Amino acid sequence: MHFRLDSETTAFRDEVRAYLQEVLTPEFEEQTYRSGVAHDDGFAKGLIEKGYFAPGWPVEFGGQDRGPWAEQVVKELMMRFDAPVYLSETTRMVASIIRAIGSPELQERIVPAAMNGDLTIALGFTEPECGSDVAAAATRAVRDGADWVINGSKMFTTNGHIADYVFLLARTSPEKPKHKGLTMFLVPLDSTGFEAQAVWTLSGERTNITFYSDVRVGDQWRIGEIDGGWQVLGLSLQDEHASGWGPHIARLLDHAERWAQTAPAEGCRPAIANSDVRRRIARVAMEAEVSELLLRRCVWMSEQGRHPVAEGPMSKIFSTEALERASQDIVELVGPDGVRSFLDPTAPEQGRFEQLLRFSLGTTIYAGTSEVQRSIIAQRGLGLPR
Numbered sequence: 001m002h003f004r005l006d007s008e009t010t011a012f013r014d015e016v017r018a019y020l021q022e023v024l025t026p027e028f029e030e031q032t033y034r035s036g037v038a039h040d041d042g043f044a045k046g047l048i049e050k051g052y053f054a055p056g057w058p059v060e061f062g063g064q065d066r067g068p069w070a071e072q073v074v075k076e077l078m079m080r081f082d083a084p085v086y087l088s089e090t091t092r093m094v095a096s097i098i099r100a101i102g103s104p105e106l107q108e109r110i111v112p113a114a115m116n117g118d119l120t121i122a123l124g125f126t127e128p129e130c131g132s133d134v135a136a137a138a139t140r141a142v143r144d145g146a147d148w149v150i151n152g153s154k155m156f157t158t159n160g161h162i163a164d165y166v167f168l169l170a171r172t173s174p175e176k177p178k179h180k181g182l183t184m185f186l187v188p189l190d191s192t193g194f195e196a197q198a199v200w201t202l203s204g205e206r207t208n209i210t211f212y213s214d215v216r217v218g219d220q221w222r223i224g225e226i227d228g229g230w231q232v233l234g235l236s237l238q239d240e241h242a243s244g245w246g247p248h249i250a251r252l253l254d255h256a257e258r259w260a261q262t263a264p265a266e267g268c269r270p271a272i273a274n275s276d277v278r279r280r281i282a283r284v285a286m287e288a289e290v291s292e293l294l295l296r297r298c299v300w301m302s303e304q305g306r307h308p309v310a311e312g313p314m315s316k317i318f319s320t321e322a323l324e325r326a327s328q329d330i331v332e333l334v335g336p337d338g339v340r341s342f343l344d345p346t347a348p349e350q351g352r353f354e355q356l357l358r359f360s361l362g363t364t365i366y367a368g369t370s371e372v373q374r375s376i377i378a379q380r381g382l383g384l385p386r
């Protein structure tokens, strides 16, 4: 078994890479860094026009019918280039759920528009009082005639201040056991009673706390059965749990290698002449390689029709914890200059060491914390008791 790309996928990857090199200019990178927002309408539209937004989707939805490996190489490149795609990813994920189980009316109204860049969708699962235990959601949706009236608040609704809709988890039957009283809605964010307030994270990313005060939506905005929200949510969590951050480690490795060959260390010799530098860089290279293989194993399993129940969390935990280890290791290696920021003209490698160090810390939290992922491996992968 091997996870090498075939020649067609390799050619496609090279094409996408050349496009990203062209459009992700230093000016664009600075604008993204300053905004703290992982989305840019123009960039997203460009991906759609080139057919890179969802290459595995059918042509009628703007895809290229290419299959999971083409999707995978695009995902890897977006991370490798640190491209602002989070809102595009959440939009595509919800569009795929609506395409699978949404009402015909929602499918017609949302899916084509989401896939051609005319609308965007953020995720509203986490609340101020519950994140990992997402089934404890307390935001209420109460039936009122043909409508639902929503009250509550959601934490970390990333891009909730710019998206058109939020994919919202709400409690519809508080008297039922917690997993059985939830329903999913697609809430238009121009609704009266919705408010988003900025929350700035350590990584410099802007996310939001969002408030719903008597937000009224028609029943046509419900996704799935009433009280069937847990099953609908499961479709998106599966996707999140089988993730990997290896390309960010590869990005760190690129910068570390370049720094080691150019930065003077002892006397006039470059840093790479030092065996400790080589040892640490080799360690980062190994972490990048293992992370890539673990994620590609998940893609391969999905292609075989198998769900990577434990393999997905293994990929997520290993790659994010390796990213933390590697970025700390490299900052220690580079020394005080390693914490100079992107906006400091004297920062080595345009401040990428400092930026990756801060970025890495959030990766072990979102899309399921390491502790929660370990429980999934123990219970569902190894069959151990709760």
Ligand SMILES: Cc1cc2nc3c(=O)[nH]c(=O)nc-3n(C[C@H](O)[C@H](O)[C@H](O)COP(=O)(O)OP(=O)(O)OC[C@H]3O[C@@H](n4cnc5c(N)ncnc54)[C@H](O)[C@@H]3O)c2cc1C
Residues within 6 Å of the ligand: 122, 123, 124, 125, 126, 129, 130, 131, 132, 133, 155, 156, 157, 158, 159, 201, 205, 207, 362, 365, 366, 367, 368, 369, 370, 371, 372, 375
């Ligand atoms: C930058 C960022 C962006 C995000 N974007 C979104 C978004 O767009 N939409 C969205 O809905 N959410 C988003 N999240 C929320 C994210 O999914 C949650 O932060 C995450 O699920 C953890 O929930 P929590 O923060 O409430 O922590 P908690 O669940 O309170 O966990 C606190 C600690 O307790 C541990 N813990 C909790 N339960 C268990 C358990 N059963 N066993 C062992 N340990 C446990 C956790 O691992 C963690 O270390 C984002 C978070 C961040 C940081």
